[in-house]
Amino acid sequence: MAREKLKEPGKLLDGIDIFIFDCDGVLWRGDFLIPGVPKVLDKLRADGKTLFFVTNNSTKSRAGYKSKFTSLGLDVQPEEIFSSSFAAAAYLEQTKFKDTGKKVYIIGEKGISEELDLVGIPWLGGEGDAGKQADMGSGGKVDVDHDVGAVVVGFDRHINYYKLQYAQLCLNELPGCEFIATNLDRVTHLTHAQEWAGGGTMVAAVSGCTGREPTLVGKPAPLMIDYIAQKYGISDRSRICMVGDRLDTDIAFGRNNGLKTCLTLSGVTSEDELMDRVPRKKGTEGIQPEFYVDTLQDFLSAS
Amino acid sequence: MAREKLKEPGKLLDGIDIFIFDCDGVLWRGDFLIPGVPKVLDKLRADGKTLFFVTNNSTKSRAGYKSKFTSLGLDVQPEEIFSSSFAAAAYLEQTKFKDTGKKVYIIGEKGISEELDLVGIPWLGGEGDAGKQADMGSGGKVDVDHDVGAVVVGFDRHINYYKLQYAQLCLNELPGCEFIATNLDRVTHLTHAQEWAGGGTMVAAVSGCTGREPTLVGKPAPLMIDYIAQKYGISDRSRICMVGDRLDTDIAFGRNNGLKTCLTLSGVTSEDELMDRVPRKKGTEGIQPEFYVDTLQDFLSAS
Structure with missing residues (x-):
C-alpha cells in the first residue's frame, strides 16, 4: 500500500x-x-x-548543530541529533579504533574534530591544515605521521592540495589505514542562492588519487x-x-x-x-x- | 610471440x-x-x-615541456610532443568547439590555457582562480559565465573550493556543457622524494559533485x-x-x-x-x- x-x-x-x-x-x-x-x-x-x-552535514558537531534548531525555536537535545560527523565518531567507537592507539587524519571542518574529541580519539589535519602548502620544490615532500590509522573525509570549504596529498600518502602508504566518508552528497545547501559542491566532492578527490572506495557512515x-x-x-x-x-x-x-x-x-x-x-x-x-x-x-x- | x-x-x-x-x-x-x-x-x-x-602531464604546454627535453640535451620539436594539455586542445579542435562560440573553464595549470590560446579558444579560470574564495555568507553565490561550453580538468596544485563550485555549476546547470579530463593518473612525480596525488584527484572531485564521467583525452x-x-x-x-x-x-x-x-x-x-x-x-x-x-x-x- x-x-x-x-x-x-x-x-x-x-x-x-x-x-x-x-x-x-x-x-x-x-x-x-x-x-x-x-x-x-x-x-x-x-x-x-x-x-x-x-x-x-559534517561541518558541525551535534552540539554545534543544535544551535540551528534553537535559532528556529526548536528545543532538541544534542543526543537526538545524528549528524554525519557524529556517525564517523560512532563508527570508530564501534570498531574499537581507540584500542589501536592510532590517530585520525581529517579532511573536513570542526564538526568532525569536535565529535572525535568527545570520544577521545586523537586527530590531526582538519581546520589546522587550511592554507597549508606542500613543499614541491626539488626534493620536497609532505611528511605524514606514521601513526595515522584512518582518514575521515567530509565537506571541507578549505580543501587544498596539501590535504589531498596528505590523505593520499596515508591511504596509499600506511598499511591498514582506513578511508571513512561522512557522506557522498553531490551538492549541499550552504546558501539559498544556489546549490554548492557537497561532501562527495572531497571524498571523490581522495578516491581519485588512491583508487579506494570509502566506508560510508552517513546516509x-x-x-x-x-x-x-x-x-x-x-x-x-x-x-x-x-x-x-x-x-x-x-x-x-x-x-x-x-x-x-x-x-x-x-x-x-x-x-x-x-x-x-x-x-x-x-x-x-x-x-x-x-x-x-x-x-x-x-x-x-x-x- | x-x-x-x-x-x-x-x-x-x-x-x-x-x-x-x-x-x-x-x-x-x-x-x-x-x-x-x-x-x-x-x-x-x-x-x-x-x-x-x-x-x-598537463601542467605544461608542448612548448613548455620542450624545455625539459632541452635541459637534458635532447633536441625535440614541440610538434613531436603529445602532452595531455595539447590533447585537450586537439579534442576541442576536432569537435569544432570554436564554432559554438563558447568558452572553456579550466581547472588546471598554464599548460592547458597556453594550448587553448594556440588554437584560439577563449577560456577562463585556470591559474587566475588560484586563491579565489567563494562568497558563502548569507545569500552568497558564485557567478558563472553562461557562455562556458566545456570544463577542462587537469592536475592543479592550486585546487580550491571556488574552482570546484564553479565547475559544478557549469556542469550541473549549463545545458550541454562538456566535461573533459586531461588524465586520470592517481599519482604523479612532482619531486623524486615521494609520489604525489595526480590529475585523477581533481577530475574525480568534479565527478563527485556532478555524477558525471569525463571525456578523457590523455592516455x-x-x-x-x-x-x-x-x-x-x-x-x-x-x-x-x-x-x-x-x-x-x-x-x-x-x-x-x-x-x-x-x-x-x-x-x-x-x-x-x-x-x-x-x-x-x-x-x-x-x-x-x-x-x-x-x-x-x-x-x-x-x-
Whole structure:
C-alpha cells in the first residue's frame, strides 16, 4: 500500500516507536521553519515517541548543530541529533579504533574534530591544515605521521592540495589505514542562492588519487539504523519511521533498511512527481514511500 | 610471440614507421637522462622514422615541456610532443568547439590555457582562480559565465573550493556543457622524494559533485592514436610502436589500440615482474608487450 496520503495520522503513528527526521525540507527550508513543526514534535514526544534528527552535514558537531534548531525555536537535545560527523565518531567507537592507539587524519571542518574529541580519539589535519602548502620544490615532500590509522573525509570549504596529498600518502602508504566518508552528497545547501559542491566532492578527490572506495557512515549507509536499533533494543525495524523529502536518499534509505517511510512534500519532491504524473528526477524512479504528507502538520489530527 | 627480448633491433624497427615514446622511465628518470637515448633518437630519425613523445602531464604546454627535453640535451620539436594539455586542445579542435562560440573553464595549470590560446579558444579560470574564495555568507553565490561550453580538468596544485563550485555549476546547470579530463593518473612525480596525488584527484572531485564521467583525452584514451593516424595517413596501426615502462598504462594502451608494443625495463617494471617470476603489481596481470628491452640503447645494433 505505497504512496498513501496520510489522512488519519493514527494509521502511521500508532505503529511507530521511533521517528527519524531528515531536517532540510522537512523541519525547515533554509532559514525558515515549516509551519506547525514545533507542535508536531511536542505531540510526538507527549505520545512517548523517540525522535532523531538526521543530517549528512559534517561541518558541525551535534552540539554545534543544535544551535540551528534553537535559532528556529526548536528545543532538541544534542543526543537526538545524528549528524554525519557524529556517525564517523560512532563508527570508530564501534570498531574499537581507540584500542589501536592510532590517530585520525581529517579532511573536513570542526564538526568532525569536535565529535572525535568527545570520544577521545586523537586527530590531526582538519581546520589546522587550511592554507597549508606542500613543499614541491626539488626534493620536497609532505611528511605524514606514521601513526595515522584512518582518514575521515567530509565537506571541507578549505580543501587544498596539501590535504589531498596528505590523505593520499596515508591511504596509499600506511598499511591498514582506513578511508571513512561522512557522506557522498553531490551538492549541499550552504546558501539559498544556489546549490554548492557537497561532501562527495572531497571524498571523490581522495578516491581519485588512491583508487579506494570509502566506508560510508552517513546516509544512505545503514550504520545509523544499526546504532539506533542496538541502543534502543529495537528488533522490529518497521516500528521505526524515516521521514524525509527526498525519494532517492531518505525514502530509499528507509526502505533499504526495513523502516516505515513517509515522504513530505514540503521539500524537493512535488506531488505530481511522486504520483508519476510528471517524469521522475533521475535516480528516483520506482521509489515509493508507504505514506506521504503535505507537511509534517498532517501528523496532527484534523480534529 | 609476446615478451620477446629484443636482440636483433631490425626485427622491431624494420616494421615500424612511427614510434610513440612515454617519457619518464623511458627517456629519463626524474632529472637523469637514460644512457644512449640521444643516439637512439638520432638513429631512428636518420632511418626516417617519425617520433612522438607522449606525457599525461598537463601542467605544461608542448612548448613548455620542450624545455625539459632541452635541459637534458635532447633536441625535440614541440610538434613531436603529445602532452595531455595539447590533447585537450586537439579534442576541442576536432569537435569544432570554436564554432559554438563558447568558452572553456579550466581547472588546471598554464599548460592547458597556453594550448587553448594556440588554437584560439577563449577560456577562463585556470591559474587566475588560484586563491579565489567563494562568497558563502548569507545569500552568497558564485557567478558563472553562461557562455562556458566545456570544463577542462587537469592536475592543479592550486585546487580550491571556488574552482570546484564553479565547475559544478557549469556542469550541473549549463545545458550541454562538456566535461573533459586531461588524465586520470592517481599519482604523479612532482619531486623524486615521494609520489604525489595526480590529475585523477581533481577530475574525480568534479565527478563527485556532478555524477558525471569525463571525456578523457590523455592516455589511455585512443584520441592521440586517432589524431596521429589521421594526420600521417596511417591505416595499418601495427606500423606504430608504443614504447613505455608501464604495463597497465603504456603497454595496455598500445595493445588496446592495435599498436606494436615495446616495454623498457628502465622504469617501474622489473624483468622478474614482466616474466611472472614474481607476482605482478595490481592491474598489470596478463598484460604482455610484443618486445622488451633493458633500455632504449637496445634499439642500437650490437655491431
